[in-house]
Amino acid sequence: MTPPAQDSTAGAKSYLVAETTWSSWLMTSDHKRIGIMFLAATFLAMLLGGVVALILRIEHLTPHHTVVDAMTYNRLFTLHGVIMVWLFMIPAIPAGLGNFLLPLMLGARDVAFPRLNLLSFYVYLLGAGITLSAMLMGGTDTGWTFYTPYSATSPTAVAPVVAGVFVLGISSIMSGINFIVTTHALRPRGMGWFDMPLFVWGIYATSIIQVVATPVLGLSLALVVLDHSFSWGIFDPARGGDPVLFEHLFWFYSHPAVYIMILPAMGVISEVVCTFSRKNPLSYKAIAYSSLGIALVGFLTWGHHLFVAGQSAYASGAFGIISELVAVFSAIKVVTWLGTMYRGSIAFTTPMAYVFIFLFLFVFGGMTGVAQAAMSLDVHWHDTYFIVAHFHFIMVGGTLTGLIAGLHYWLPKITGRLPNERVGLIAAALVLMGFVITFVPQFLLGNAGMPRRYYDYPVRFQALNVISTVGSWLLSSGILLAFGSLLHAAFRGPRAGSNPWGSRSFEWRTASPPITANFERPLDLVPGAYDYSVVNPHD
Amino acid sequence: MNDTLRGLLGLPEQASSVARDIDMLHLFVILTTLLGAACVGLVALWFAVRFRRRPGDQLTPRVQANPWWEAGLIGALTCLFVGWWVIGYRQYLHLQVPPIGAYEILVSAKQWMWSFAYPGGQRSLSMLVVPVGRPIKLVMMSRDVIHGFFVPAFRIKHDVVPGYVSVAWFQAEYAGTFQILCTQYCGTSHSTMRGEVVALAPADFALWLQGSRQPTRAAEAEEAAERQATTPGGDRLDISHLAIDGDPIDRGRRAAARHGCLSCHTEDGQRHIGPTWRGLYGSRVELADGRSLIADAEYLTRCMMDPLGNAVAGYQTVMPSYRGTLDPDDAASIVEFIKCLAMADAPAAVANPSLPTQPYRVGPP
Amino acid sequence: MTELFAETQDGVALAERDSLRRLGMMVFLASEAMLFAGMFTLYAAGRIRHPQAFADGVDHNLRWVGTANTYVLLTSSWCIAMAVVRLRSGSRRSALLLVSATMLLGLLFLGLKGYEYQWHLAEGDGPMAVARHDPGIALFMGLYWLMTGTHALHVIAGLIFLGYVAWRVAYRQANDRLLEVAAWYWHLVDLIWVFIWPLFYLLGRVSR
Amino acid sequence: MSRTPFGEQAITRVFLGLLALATTSLVLSSHDLGSGQLPVALGIACIKATLIALVFIGVALARPSHIIAVILAAVMSSAMIGLVIMDVMTR
Incomplete structure (x- = not known):
């Protein structure tokens, strides 16, 4: 209850070395440690x-058995989808980087409910454990979309995989909930909504989607288990059910879920561009409103996954135009x-390089998505490699490059050490x-009609598939190199000061790495998080 | 120009009446996309050079967007995207609504093969034979899970959802062989669930129909085809035979009797619990919900699956739904049987001149 | 359980720290509402496709049980709302009495529900026998077990939550804030039943 | 909560209103209202739900920022139900 100003935190150790036992990590309620555990x-x-x-790509070196x-x-493509969507993409930036940064950016000591935060991590581990052990039991072959009636009749281990994803949804x-409450209630006096760093807006919009959409995923997955295990037939036409309804419910979550992945x-x-351009x-x-706009309007576009599924032409038209908007x-x-x-002072650092990559790939990948809402084109592209290439442009070209950019950018904040440029x-x-x-060959494959x-x-x-496979080797070596260099820098990199990039954003106004209580003094909100036109008194 | 760009984008040949229009939209959309991405990338790089950090740079001027520029940008982008949608939706509706009088073929999908039933009672497996230059309406049903009927050269695709009647249509522009692929994941051999559309000149098609009337041992042929269709590794299915299953009237009547249809529907024009089947096909029916339509194969199939939503005015809604209990082949043969009852005294032609009766007759036109 | 909702001890936070719990519960209720919204979507689509089977299913259900349960839950909602007011005005004793009344009514609800489930099981309409019905009825019965079952689970969760809060109020001198968010959860359970009642017990085929 | 919470009188009045609405619903269900049966019953349910949310849960008095999620859930669930019904009815 004591305000940190009178606290005896002056000269306190950083959160990394304040306690070093195993249990001080595993039972921590410190958002920074939980964030790091999520990242790991x-x-x-x-x-x-x-x-x-990589195995999937190697298999495609030849048209038949390789x-x-x-x-x-x-089973492997299902495994790939389930892991990448629910174990990696959805939690990586919000629960990993978001957890670490949100209270720091708001000048708060921790998130609103620190123990709920830790519980969320263990629920994630439980869900991951269930999913992966089910995969070891033989896994399932339905694809990550679990379309009924195939998923209700597949002889593989559908129920445990689905149960694992259900648990991940709870996490x-x-x-x-935690991030929404933190953003609303833990801002310091004087910080209005439009004084928050932009990353907080991204996380806030994401959290809204997580809270509102995920229950519907849980419901549709639970019903797949009931159909599969007890022949309830909620989605089984022979029992009066409707398989298209599963697609409706599933995409009501899973379309907004792509915004869960891209918004953070x-x-x-937004943060990296401003810091390295030294510009407001x-x-x-x-940027703030469009985050909310994406989150809200993104809820109403799910039906564009059903253009060729037998959805009514009226509903398709409505979903089509909302998707364009x-x-x-x-x-x-x-x-x-x-x-x-424009008129900034641009430093071409590694995070900035990823921003350029992001811009190019995201614009191209995003516009191929808009193109699919021109509905006659979707008829040709639907369920082909064009779709595969499109969402990998967004998910890998967008989310993964965003994550790597963020890790390079905030590595000094997290570990106090600089990455190797x-x-x-x-x-x-x-x-x-x-x-x-x-992925460019995959666009062409989709155009040519490869499902x-x-x-x-x-x-x-075959030719295009071979090129794509070779590309996957380059891509994976690049990603490995990036993460390897980050890991090396995290332990052996040169020491960074508290604010190595000269950023004005609030999380840099405390030590790097921060102390357990985050701030020794109440956060000073002047100058603003993006005010690069005045001299920074904190330097 | 068209061909060069099509080649660059890897698009297949344009073998249907809609392919060329859809490809034009495709080219427009992809070129805009490429242009947009290139512009953004180049502007970003130009800024990176032009405004690179110089020693001593500490402060930058505060630049704020002009609200009018923002509004203009939003307006322009909205117009562009909505423009795409307007063209795309028109084409989509064109794809969704088959022309009246199209040649109806019943398609049955199951793990992992396609089978086709023609108006004259002929059947074929994995090979869809159609006449060139005439709209073909596919009335599709699935026996098990969701499949996707996709012919890249025609730019058409539709999911085949079990328990539902899915409809697609196309018109082949020239003779040739075009691949059918399954696009909805349907199990282990999903990727080998392929087939071919064989488009023939009208005269050849008539000959083919005639030839296929020769009685063969259908069951054996079907079995052989099934073996072949489920063998993985075959790059192109070579099923150049046909399975014919005796007299369609006979087969349909047997199926109708087995499912109890004939206890409510008569063959001789008598009104019973349900409408009579004599002369029903091709006639105009008034539905209880006020709609008025022509009883074609699609309508008859929908009736079996969803009798309540398609009830004929003046009859009690007592018919149960056969969704899930009537397999597509039986449904197809019952439809064929009803067709044959209509042709016996051909009231269809009188009732509805726009619906040609000719193709349903066997033999050259 | 509510230990999880212990707030950050943070001097720079907004003065109204109670708002954390309130806001957290509001957001959680929104999430819960979406879960049931999905089920109501399924019901709506099913009813459009099979109006007669659904009407028959409603007529087959025990209308008096559903109706009695409606009044039971509404009354329990009133009790818990009153309890919050009483605790706020300092009368801990009468607040505890009202919470106990709420919990007793909740148990009565579960008892009636259990009787109804027993009756369905005796008829051979149990949750494991859904697939034996005709198509439309099977869908109705599947949704019946799904929706009333999920609702009953929420009633049980609400009872546990209320019991814990009552214990805190009685022995730990907790203030009305915790009771208030628990009451909100209980009201949500009531709110959902308000829709389940007509959909599964009232809207039958013919007037009676 | 920024304003005075609802007192005992208000809560009891709303409770009596809810009982009256439930009884109305029950009585109407034994009269044949034709195609109005479903909309009337669900309309009454919506009124009851709104009362519970506004008064019992206190949405009417909560700060706007506290009920954003609730409003959002109401909007999104209506959108989900509405759009799915639109698809099923016109398919």
């Missing part, structure tokens, strides 16, 4: 999902980021090249 867990998930992706059989292939809701990455980009954002409100918000963000660089830039170049070589989830493909598609 999601990193392991990404490695696992990445290895699976290294695995059809059944294994089908996601817990984090969402957009928040990272061209329009703070445009949601893209306007993303476009506003892109233009605002560009405008932020040269290795970082080489890795960024590898990621860009590998990415383009992997997704295809173990065995017509010979005429």
